[in-house]
Amino acid sequence: MAAICDIISKALCCGLWVKFILPGDLPIYSWGLCVLKVIREIAILFSVCFAGMLVSSLAPFTLPASIATMIILFLLLATKRVKVKHIETTANFFLNNMMVFFIPVSVGIVSNLPLVQKQIFQLLAVCVLSTTTTFLAAYYSTKLVSSLIKKHKGHS
Amino acid sequence: MMEIFKSSFFAIPLILSTYSLGVWMHKKTNSPLVNPMVISMLAIILLLTVFGIPVEYFSEGASTISNLLIPATAVLAVKVYMEREKLMANFIPILVGCFAGAVTSIISVIMFSKLFGLDKILFLSSLPKSATTPIALEVSAMVGGIPSLTVALVVVTGIFGAVAGPVIIKLFHMKSHVCLGVAYGSASHAIGTSQALKISNDTGASSSVSIVITGMFIYLILFIMQNTGFLI
Numbered sequence: 122m123a124a125i126c127d128i129i130s131k132a133l134c135c136g137l138w139v140k141f142i143l144p145g146d147l148p149i150y151s152w153g154l155c156v157l158k159v160i161r162e163i164a165i166l167f168s169v170c171f172a173g174m175l176v177s178s179l180a181p182f183t184l185p186a187s188i189a190t191m192i193i194l195f196l197l198l199a200t201k202r203v204k205v206k207h208i209e210t211t212a213n214f215f216l217n218n219m220m221v222f223f224i225p226v227s228v229g230i231v232s233n234l235p236l237v238q239k240q241i242f243q244l245l246a247v248c249v250l251s252t253t254t255t256f257l258a259a260y261y262s263t264k265l266v267s268s269l270i271k272k273h274k275g276h277s
Numbered sequence: 278m279m280e281i282f283k284s285s286f287f288a289i290p291l292i293l294s295t296y297s298l299g300v301w302m303h304k305k306t307n308s309p310l311v312n313p314m315v316i317s318m319l320a321i322i323l324l325l326t327v328f329g330i331p332v333e334y335f336s337e338g339a340s341t342i343s344n345l346l347i348p349a350t351a352v353l354a355v356k357v358y359m360e361r362e363k364l365m366a367n368f369i370p371i372l373v374g375c376f377a378g379a380v381t382s383i384i385s386v387i388m389f390s391k392l393f394g395l396d397k398i399l400f401l402s403s404l405p406k407s408a409t410t411p412i413a414l415e416v417s418a419m420v421g422g423i424p425s426l427t428v429a430l431v432v433v434t435g436i437f438g439a440v441a442g443p444v445i446i447k448l449f450h451m452k453s454h455v456c457l458g459v460a461y462g463s464a465s466h467a468i469g470t471s472q473a474l475k476i477s478n479d480t481g482a483s484s485s486v487s488i489v490i491t492g493m494f495i496y497l498i499l500f501i502m503q504n505t506g507f508l509i
Contacts, residue, residue: 170347182504185415187350188496191489195354205355212352215345219467220314222349223410224292225339227318227432228325229425231332236398237426243393245433247403249441251385252434252464255407256445258381259487260460263374264453270369 162211165203169194282330288338295320309439309468315432350411353489363482367455374456375487378463379494382407383502401508402426405495406434409466412492416499420508431466438465439472454480462487 173190180189197203205212230237237244281287298320299313325335336343357364364371383404390400402422405413410431417427442461451457454477461469462484470488474481502508 166348166351170351173347173351183419183500185412185419185496187347187411187415188493190347190351191354194351195358198354198358205359208352208355211348212355215349215352216356219349219410221292221296222342222346223414223428224296224314224317224321225288225336225343226346226414226425227314227428228321228332228335228339230318230423230429231322231325233423233426236396236423240393240395240399243395244399244403244430246393247386247389247395248406248430248433249437250389251382251403252407252438253441253445254385255378255382256438256442256460256464257449259374259378259463259491260449260451260453260456262377263370263456263459266373267367267370267453267456 159210162208166194166208166211169197169203279330279334282334283337285338285341288335289342291321291324291335292317292339292342309436309472312432312436312468315436346411346414353409353411353492357486357489360482360486363479364486367483370455371459371483371487372490374459375463375490376494378407378459378487379491379498382464382491383495383498398423399426403430404499404508406430407464407466408492408495409488412496416496420499420503432468435465435468438469442469442472455483458483459487463491466492 170190174186177184177186177189295317299316303311405416413431414424417424458480461473466488470484473484
């Protein structure tokens, strides 16, 4: 499995320019230079996004570009080809302000208002009941498995 | 004259200023009921209707922001990677818990939709509601739902989870911190995680990891269901 990850990430790194913007190749610039750091971070992150879009357009099944990008970024991090410090500032910016990027989509609900209005209470009821069941199911299954593992460890 | 409202310089300030207003109100009240995204959404809708600006014009200008959805989703990988030690300590329980959460969420939506006689398009839009917003958005488009409605439902789910969570915990005498994190993360994603962080750091960490894992499970399950013709 590790070998497969390595091959995939190597192929991606060589095929794209992610490798060239990684530090080490250009020793003149230091990561301490803040503005340059952010510019490079954006360059790295957006190149990975481009790789994700490429993979998603080549995939023979529906693979959303954002999910493909997430998987590629995780593989790059796990194989240490990209380190967290290389994208830290930008990643934290996106993580902390993630909801901003959903506002444009959510405003689109205006055009579907008649459809929603008709069954608003049913929709809310489904939401509420299903969330409660999920909460309970997730809690008790995690608890069951962790107590089973503890028991197993105690026996051996 | 109306053409200028198609510009990004109209949409971006509108989004950012209403969002900052929402964040300020959230900080003042410190309650999950006051959600910055909901406030921003309502304010924008209000302004657009009052001034008679078509939503399409706004969407065109806001495309600069919506294009950044891909990096905003991708950085979730950084979050999981940073919490990997805590994930590895309880790897199998968290994985099983997230899988159970994803399956329960999908099955319960199917069951309750049948029970209440929900329209097909509304049912499809509510299927990925326990996934985190970026994943839910993509999955909704994949199964043929309305992405904007899914975003709204995801936020409602998150707010409900964060508000009802403490009540459920008290009612069922739940104690294990890691398990609570998984429950918050898989039932009500990021908004639930903010509540989980109030319990302890362990709960917050397991919650933020389970958001991503549950989202991926929901994507996989719905992907399989769609390709086997279950949803058609």
